[in-house]
Amino acid sequence: MKITKSEFGKTKDGKVAYLYEITNSKNAKLTVTNYGAIMVNIIVPDKDGNFADVLLGYDKLEDYFENPSAHGAVVGRNANRIEKAQFVLNGEVIKMEVNDNDNNLHSGSNSYFYRLYDEVAVNEAEGFVTFRLLSPDGDQNLPGNLTFDVTYKFTEDNEVVINYKAVSDKDTIINPTNHSYFNLNGHNSGCALDHIIWVDADKFTVADEHAIPHGEERDVTGTVFDFRTPKSAREGNKSTDMQIASASGYDRNFVLNNPTLDKPIARIEGDKSGRVMEIFTTLPGLQFYAGNFIGLNEVSKDGYIYKGNDGLAFESQYAPNAVNLPQFPQPFYKAGEEYNSTTIYKFSAK
Template identity: 40%
Template sequence: MLKLMVACLSMAVMAASAGAAITKAPFGKTADGKAVDLYTLTGKNGFEAKISTFGATLVSLKVPDKNGKLANVVLGFDTVKPYVDGVPFYGATIGRYGNRIALGKFTLDGKPVQLTVNDGPNSLHGGKGFDKRLWTAQPVESKQGPALKLTYVSADGEEGYPGQLTVHVTYAVKADNSLAISYEATTTKPTVVNLTNHSYFNLTGDPKNTILNHLLTLKADRITPVDKTLIPTGELRPVKGTPFDFTKATAIGARIGANDEQLKFGRGYDHNWVLTSGGGKLATAAILEDPTSGRVMEVKTTEPGIQFYSGNFMDGKPAGKGTVYNHRTGLCLETQHFPDSPNKPKFPSTVLKPGQTYHSETVLVFRNAK
């Protein structure tokens, strides 16, 4: 059966059980002519995830609303071309280091490291990161539902990072309408690793709507405030009494225009929240609800932080055939270690050494509001 799955080059059922299946289809080609595949993982209730081998990208995620109507709740594109042409991280696996590192510099084991700088003075999301690389993919057996394991080997010195890093990302569609994303990595030299997924969510299922009426709860009572270049200052600042307090469900648009220095720096929300769980075990980080459709997404993670980004830089420019995503029609909830951790000794460490294995898991659980 496994040989059949690997050999199949056209869209065909690769694994099926009680309505669950994995299929594969062409998605286009990279700039140098390499074929890109699109895998569709379908759960028992029509819950469906589409994943591209370019960037190990979540292209689509169909979820039922309160009336059982399925709609795609992540922003994506119909072919690989917009991703190849450089759309900013839509649905992608981010690495080697998610978020920002100040000036693209840090010291590791007494040795200076200089990374590619691609965000003003800083390094963002690994430079030409994992989102712009072609991954290999293989369906894997899972008792809970269809799963896809993607692999990428990042060369020693790629974008300035030391060590050859072998990375695995596994997407699994489960019977309870959840999508589990598991990460694993090993290295040949001491390095830093901070992997995440950069999907833009819109639970209305219609990207013509903004996300400002979505209700957000974050299981965090502190943030890591930033400077003008969005690098954390090192402080862990309480959110109580500020526009950053989402300890209770609050509409995203309720305070986004407040006269607050941090909101001005980010042009809205673009900050890391310090999760009360502390990381290390799977725990709820965020709950997002669209009151109109009734869709609710609970984000569980083993990570100590979560970056909430409110689509502040979305500009409405065409990004594909007939596709336009206007200002704040999507939001990101990136589970992560804190930005600039390699330069902040008091932040949880992101160092990975030979002989160690990096593990991280995030689960998106969907249900309908009661």
Template identity: 40%
Template sequence: MPTKEKTEETTTTAGISAANWGEVNGKKVQLFTLTNDAGSEVKITNYGGIVTKWNFPDKNGKVSSIVLGFDSLKTYLAGHPFFGAIAGRYANRIAKGQFTIDGETYTLVKNNGENHLHGGTKGFDKQVWTAKAVDGDEPSLELSYLSVDGEEGYPGNLNVKVVYTLTADNELKIDYTATTDKATVLNLTNHSYFNLTGTPANTILDHAVRIKAEKYTPVDAGLIPTGELAPVAGTPFDFGPPMKIGSRIADTGGDPYGYDHNFVIDGEPGKLRPGAIATDSISGRRLDMATTQPGVQFYTGNFLNGNVKSDDGIPYSRNTGFCLETQHFPDSPNKPDFPSALLKPGETYHETTVYKISLME
């Protein structure tokens, strides 16, 4: 992939600065920095819509990033496990890379065993989005992208807009909207890996997590849901009371074992409601997540193997980050009993997710 890398300050508006970060196939890549007066600094690039850093002080005032990422575009282009990126058109998995709409079967690339994952070989995470600052009281960055009919096998020309807003309350609000000119399937998420300790030198196994879900979707060996909505009660998937991630992780099954499962968030989909809370006693940090989405994929970095390293040379090893990927359920296009991921002409896809960082009381 032809690239050119250069970083220099270019523009500054209220709460947002933009720096040239290089080029990909002749398209300008920038790195945007959103800041507030409450201690947060979030860095986002229009390459893949990636959140590269979220700097916030710990209980001792030490500032570090709570998400895994890199300082260099070149490092992202060398390959990474979707760190901080917008995943689409369909985040998560579609069984056997196929789905049917109105009797017509569409075939997608199989990039995860026999299944399709996160939009294919060149999903939204590898596109250069059009970026602009949004006028308002709080720093907002709007990213837009036209996914053309047939891209990665998906039908319809899809216009997508993602707006990141850093609020005065240290919330990173993500608004997703999209329209299409042909019936298609759509599932958008942000794939940030969190480590509240601020360094991948620590795992996330001692983080305590609460997930507000009475049910989850069991999966087969390929991590495709069986179609069942199973109760979490009495299983390693019960995070009703806060539980340390590592306390029952070995009981989850799978190879490698660990959490990589969709939880059915309590409450009414379409309404913004609390979904999860994570806390870390080392840093004293707390992360709250709320969303309009019906589900969240709780993933504990089971496939991180140390091949990719931080800017400080620390390996991103197994369990050095966790994800709360708000979403429609995996394989929903092939599961008619799941909430529909179908988007038709004349309809507008709109979902919101809010992550809030704070210090534990």
């Protein structure tokens, strides 16, 4: 393995951000930055051995300062939505920023992907880098001084391994995810709705018109959410089902049958390239977002202009609004209790 570190630019307050390019013996590459612990590039071969970047994003650091679509981003302290931007912890009502209708989305406007992380480790032999963020008590109006570590590892098998570890000195919530968008035909190849998708989930999390779950987990049988038999998202993404139409396409959490690192819980195949991405995770949910609102005329990599559905996001997580739904697996962690999760995106071609 080879790791090349280079300057990416300067943050708004003049600090230097770095790129870390991890290259394996097959010349496949993962590039990450300590700004927001963001994934910047994933370059892997197709069925004919042609390399392309399959990750949507930007060329310049400055473009990540806004990043309205959260390209490549590590979202924290809590990913996804919280109803009315509040929840109860130890009898106290915790109120967060209202930034999505009347709710909180991705912990508010000061999410972790706008922070500069410290470099903790660079291990060229094993192909990994570790970034650390110190999130103070009261940050995002959440309790506890939190030490948050993100480790990216790239393997000889073209696996992107993401490990999150975190510990707080007060009881708190911890529910990070990675918000990358993938297009297995190449980041600038247009609509990704014809990718073939398989997800090992018998149920999905029902949500209201503002994408807030209220506790129902619905059987996917007979619905457009049944990806147990591989299919594309194209037809389902224009369904009149309220669970689709209210979000202008797919944007729901799947309740995974048996999340594990021993076998994939999802598989996506590029319809033109033959590239395959398998997903493994230790977390209970996977949000499938079909990138319905990507773009907004923002300049993207290589001068390309992304449009809606040009990339697909698969975000491992605790379910949206889980903090207010005790019947769901919970992202609450006690003071001193370590949060530790791993998600793997494995690339191949057929």
